[in-house]
Amino acid sequence: MQPEPKVNILLVDDKLENLLALEAILERLGENLVKATSGSEALRCLLHQDFAVILLDVQMPGMDGFETANLIRSRERSRQTPIIFLTAFSTSDQMLFKGYALGAVDYLLKPIDTNILISKVTVFVELFKKTQAIKEHATQLAAVNAELRQSEERFRSLSTCSPVGIFEIDTAGKCKYTNPHYQAICGLNAAESLEKQWLEFVHPDDKERAIATWSKYLDNGFQNYSEDFQFLTANHSRRWVQVRSSRMVSAQGKLLGYVGTLEDITERKQAEEVRAQIIREQTARQEAEAANQMKDEFLAVLSHELRTPLTSMLGWSKILRSKKLDDKATAKALEAIERNATSQVQLIEDILDVSRIIRGQLKLNLCVVNLVAVIEAALEAVRPLAEAKHIQISTILDSAIGSVCGDPVRLQQIVWNLLSNAIKFTPQHGKVTVNLELIQKTDPEPRELIPSGEIVLSSGVSPIKFVSSSYAQIQVIDTGIGIESDFLPKVFERFRQADSTTTRSHNGLGLGLAIVRHLVELHNGIIIADSPGKGQGATFTLRLPLMPSPSLDGKADNSISCTAGNTPLVGLKVLVVGDETDSRNFLAFMFEEYGANVTAVASIETALVIIEETQPDILISDLSMSAPDSYNLIQQVRDLAPENGGDIPAIALTAFSHEEDRLKILAAGFQHYLTKPVDPENLINVVTSVMNKKSEVRSQK
Numbered sequence: 001m002q003p004e005p006k007v008n009i010l011l012v013d014d015k016l017e018n019l020l021a022l023e024a025i026l027e028r029l030g031e032n033l034v035k036a037t038s039g040s041e042a043l044r045c046l047l048h049q050d051f052a053v054i055l056l057d058v059q060m061p062g063m064d065g066f067e068t069a070n071l072i073r074s075r076e077r078s079r080q081t082p083i084i085f086l087t088a089f090s091t092s093d094q095m096l097f098k099g100y101a102l103g104a105v106d107y108l109l110k111p112i113d114t115n116i117l118i119s120k121v122t123v124f125v126e127l128f129k130k131t132q133a134i135k136e137h138a139t140q141l142a143a144v145n146a147e148l149r150q151s152e153e154r155f156r157s158l159s160t161c162s163p164v165g166i167f168e169i170d171t172a173g174k175c176k177y178t179n180p181h182y183q184a185i186c187g188l189n190a191a192e193s194l195e196k197q198w199l200e201f202v203h204p205d206d207k208e209r210a211i212a213t214w215s216k217y218l219d220n221g222f223q224n225y226s227e228d229f230q231f232l233t234a235n236h237s238r239r240w241v242q243v244r245s246s247r248m249v250s251a252q253g254k255l256l257g258y259v260g261t262l263e264d265i266t267e268r269k270q271a272e273e274v275r276a277q278i279i280r281e282q283t284a285r286q287e288a289e290a291a292n293q294m295k296d297e298f299l300a301v302l303s304h305e306l307r308t309p310l311t312s313m314l315g316w317s318k319i320l321r322s323k324k325l326d327d328k329a330t331a332k333a334l335e336a337i338e339r340n341a342t343s344q345v346q347l348i349e350d351i352l353d354v355s356r357i358i359r360g361q362l363k364l365n366l367c368v369v370n371l372v373a374v375i376e377a378a379l380e381a382v383r384p385l386a387e388a389k390h391i392q393i394s395t396i397l398d399s400a401i402g403s404v405c406g407d408p409v410r411l412q413q414i415v416w417n418l419l420s421n422a423i424k425f426t427p428q429h430g431k432v433t434v435n436l437e438l439i440q441k442t443d444p445e446p447r448e449l450i451p452s453g454e455i456v457l458s459s460g461v462s463p464i465k466f467v468s469s470s471y472a473q474i475q476v477i478d479t480g481i482g483i484e485s486d487f488l489p490k491v492f493e494r495f496r497q498a499d500s501t502t503t504r505s506h507n508g509l510g511l512g513l514a515i516v517r518h519l520v521e522l523h524n525g526i527i528i529a530d531s532p533g534k535g536q537g538a539t540f541t542l543r544l545p546l547m548p549s550p551s552l553d554g555k556a557d558n559s560i561s562c563t564a565g566n567t568p569l570v571g572l573k574v575l576v577v578g579d580e581t582d583s584r585n586f587l588a589f590m591f592e593e594y595g596a597n598v599t600a601v602a603s604i605e606t607a608l609v610i611i612e613e614t615q616p617d618i619l620i621s622d623l624s625m626s627a628p629d630s631y632n633l634i635q636q637v638r639d640l641a642p643e644n645g646g647d648i649p650a651i652a653l654t655a656f657s658h659e660e661d662r663l664k665i666l667a668a669g670f671q672h673y674l675t676k677p678v679d680p681e682n683l684i685n686v687v688t689s690v691m692n693k694k695s696e697v698r699s700q701k
Contacts, residue, residue, distance in 0.1 A: 006032040007125050008049050012042040012068065013057040013086065018110075022055060025114050031125060039068030046078045052128030053121055055108075058087040058099075069102040082124045084108060165262035167198065168248075171255055173218070185241060185262050187233035198243065198262060203230035210243075218258075223247060228265065240269040312340045351511070363585060364407040364522055368547065371436060371472050372397050374408060378415035379434065382423055389428045397436040401472050402546045406523045411544075414519050417512040418476040418540050425538070426480035433477040439543065440470050471525075474542040483531035483538050491529045492517040520544070522582075569687065570595035573614065577607045577633065578622035578653075587620060590680050604633040611637060611645035618687060619650040623665070631668050638669040649690045653678055 009031055011022045019035045026033055034049065036042040040063060042056070054072070058065035065085055072078045085099050088110040099107060106120060165182030169175050178193040186193060186201050202210040206229040217225040225245040232238055245260030316333040319325070325333065375397060386393050404411075422432045483491060492513050513529075520527045525544040531537065574596045578584040581602070588600040599616065601607050604625075610616065621633055640646035652665050652673040665673045671690050674683055 004129075006030065007052040007128055008032050008034055009121065009125070010034050010036060010042060010045055010051045010054040012036045012039065012054065012060075012065070014038060014060040015057075018057065018086075022112075022117075025112075025117055026121060029118070029122065029125065039063035039065070039071070042068055043071055046072060046075065046081075050077070051081055053082045053084060053124035055084050055086055055121070058085050058095075066098060066102055069099075069104065073102060082127075084120060084124075086110060086112065163263075166259070167193075167262070168257060168259050169197075170257040173197070176257070182262055185231065185233065185239075185264055187235045187237070198241075201231045201233055203232045203238065206230050217245065221247070221255075225260070228269075239264055239266040241265065310340075310344075313337050362518065362522070364410060366405055366407060366589065368403045369406045369408045369411055370403055371401065371411070371474070371544075372399050374411045375415050375434060375436060375474070378412050378419055381416055382419045385420065385423050386432065389423065389426070389430070391423055391426055391429070392431045393434070394431065395434045395436075397434070398438055401436060401438050402470075404472055404523070404544045405547050406544065410519050411523070414516050414542065415474065415476075417516045418474075418542070421512060422476050422478035422480065422538075422540075426478045430479045432479075433475075435473070435475040435477070437473050438470060438546075439473045470546045471543045472546055474544075475539060476542075477537065477539045479537045482534045482536045483529060484534050485531075488529055488531065492527070569684070572596040572618065572687075572691065573616040574598045574618055574620060574687075575607060575610055575616035575648075576600040576620045577604070577625070578602065579625045580622065583622065590683075591620075594684055604636070607633060608636055611648060612640065615645055616648060618691060619648050620683075620687075621650060621652055621670075623652050623654040623656075631664075634669040649694055651683075651686060651690065 009026060009029075011019055011026075011033060013019050013022070014037055016037065019037070023033050023035065031052070034045055034051070036045055039060060042054070045051075056065045056068060060068075063071075065087075069083050069085075072081065072083065082105045083102075084106045085104050086108050087095075096107065105124075108117060108120070162179055162181055165185045166177070166179040167175060167182050168177040175194045175197060178188075178190070180190075182198075183190060183193045186196070186198060188196065199207075199210055199214060210227065210229050213227050214225070216222075223246065226242070228240060228242050230238060231241045242263045242265045243260065244263070245258050248256040248259055250256055313336075316337050320330070320333055375395070379393065379395070383393070419432065419434070426432060517527055520542060523544055525542060527540065527542045530539045530541070569591065572591075572595070574591045576584055576587045576591070576598060578587070578600075579602045584600045584602065588598040591598045599610055599614070601610065607619075607621075611619070619637070623631070625633075634650055634652075637648060637650065638646055650670045652670040653676060654661065654665065654673055655676045662673065671693075672686050674686060
């Protein structure tokens with residue numbers, strides 16, 4: 001810390017011994033003592049220095065003390081400097097008056113009392129120091145004020161010229177400041193901008209999200225906020241705006257408010273959209289080119305696969321017609337023709353299956369299926385292929401695994417495809433293993449191997465819940481050429497094999513696994529492929545939900561039954577309306593399993609005709625139908641007379657579950673609604689409940 005600067009004290013006396021005496025007395029103050037032996041010398045000292053106090057002898061030759069004081073007071077710099085007169089004579093009233101008139105603050109008689117002198121000088125020294133401190137503080141304050149004014153002017157200039165809108169709000173949410181660009185973005189004047197918040201100008205499409213995110217930011221005390229919204233300004237122009245905000249806190253960490261910016265990013269969003277459109281077009285073009293290439297390869301493979309057996313069939317046919325062969329040669333020719341005809345039949349069946357899948361017309365004939373029998377039948381069908389390549393087939397089949405609800409022909413097709421693929425891609429003297437085992441849902445298995453409990457139809461219809469706690473797992477493991485990791489995600493796609501050379505060398509159209517996946521999903525199962533890599537074999541794992549076993553009280557678990565034992569809707573006439581084939585067929589099958597008589601139609605016109613002609617007991621309508629929608633159907637139904645079916649109970653199936661959707665559905669004329677995915681048991685319970693209520697109403701009339 002620097003020592004405090006010394007204060008100047010001026011001692012004026014024509015006698016040197018008096019000056020020395022004064023100096024001896026005052027040196028204990030530790031200040032700077034300046035001596036002058038005449039009035040003129042004292043004035044010279046005052047030209048360049050400021051003094052806390054002047055001790056001035058009255059009786060001096062030439063210029064006396066009064067004259068010197070008068071000249072001191074005449075100068076601006078020393079006008080306020082305190083003067084203490086020193087005199088050896090008694091002070092008369094006249095002398096006192098003259099001295100005080102000249103600005104003296106006190107008189108001291110010689111010989112001077114040491115304590116009095118020190119006391120009086122100390123007062124003026126302290127006063128001078130305080131005055132200097134005040135002046136210095138005032139100077140600093142003036143400098144700070146000048147800097148603050150400059151800073152405010154700079155901020156005002158920056159804010160006014162800023163290319164982004166700036167706003168400040170207090171902790172109560174009231175806007176305290178906005179700059180011109182903020183006002184321009186919102187289409188407001190300065191006064192209006194303080195009354196309305198930016199949230200009021202967010203487009204209705206984004207307003208709910210804006211309110212939610214801004215409220216969360218204010219409530220949770222996040223440091224920063226940044227979101228993009230569409231704005232609808234006061235002049236009804238639409239633009240994209242990026243809103244940013246930060247918290248303002250004091251040095252003590254107290255929240256003072258929030259400062260934020262609005263930036264018009266419309267051009268950037270438009271550029272991003274153009275870029276995204278270009279990328280989409282490029283992607284679509286690449287996908288189209290890839291699809292065309294895949295199509296060309298598929299057609300080439302199809303031509304090859306169809307011509308190859310035809311060559312053999314036609315060749316042997318001509319030989320049989322032109323030459324008389326012995327029995328052995330004839331049998332060989334007929335065997336070749338039969339084998340190649342069978343191959344062509346399988347190719348055609350695959351193509352037809354894919355066509356049905358694409359059009360959503362592939363149907364299942366469900367019943368109770370024993371998987372052991374299905375697997376053994378598929379094994380018998382492929383065993384000649386394996387024996388021809390000396391491939392060993394081993395099996396581990398759990399015969400007590402239980403049954404599944406499925407289509408036995410399609411399930412055998414699934415297993416046959418997997419086995420055929422395994423044999424096709426396994427070299428001679430290789431090995432194929434088939435396992436069948438029970439898997440419980442509680443097992444700590446990888447998540448992707450546990451079926452979700454929902455039927456996800458490949459045609460895109462909403463999933464329908466199917467509850468089961470145990471699953472049959474079928475694994476087909478081979479020691480073949482394996483699958484590279486980058487191709488694993490594509491192995492179940494249509495018309496896809498790892499490359500065209502694979503197709504050429506192993507035959508096939510690349511349709512089998514795509515068909516398998518679709519059939520597995522229709523059976524509420526999952527299938528995945530796995531391989532350590534090229535040349536290291538492959539494993540295909542299939543899981544299907546098992547039918548629940550009867551419990552001790554004789555009641556079945558909560559699931560869809562493949563038998564007609566549980567028939568609470570026996571004789572009920574149900575009309576199902578929906579333009580999604582798989583979903584409509586599934587609902588029809590389910591109601592039939594519960595004993596109902598079901599009519600399933602795809603159009604509103606057909607539904608209206610059936611209602612008037614056959615008087616169904618209940619209507620089940622999917623709200624996701626294309627125009628005219630199901631609201632149009634229920635309105636037309638309710639316009640019918642009661643005797644023509646106008647009061648038929650109706651249940652809506654919808655993907656929307658908000659309160660406003662519920663009110664709209666019920667207001668339209670439906671008695672009840674269920675959200676997708678639809679739980680079959682829940683649907684049956686609702687139908688039962690609706691029909692019971694209708695019966696109660698009739699009995700009360």
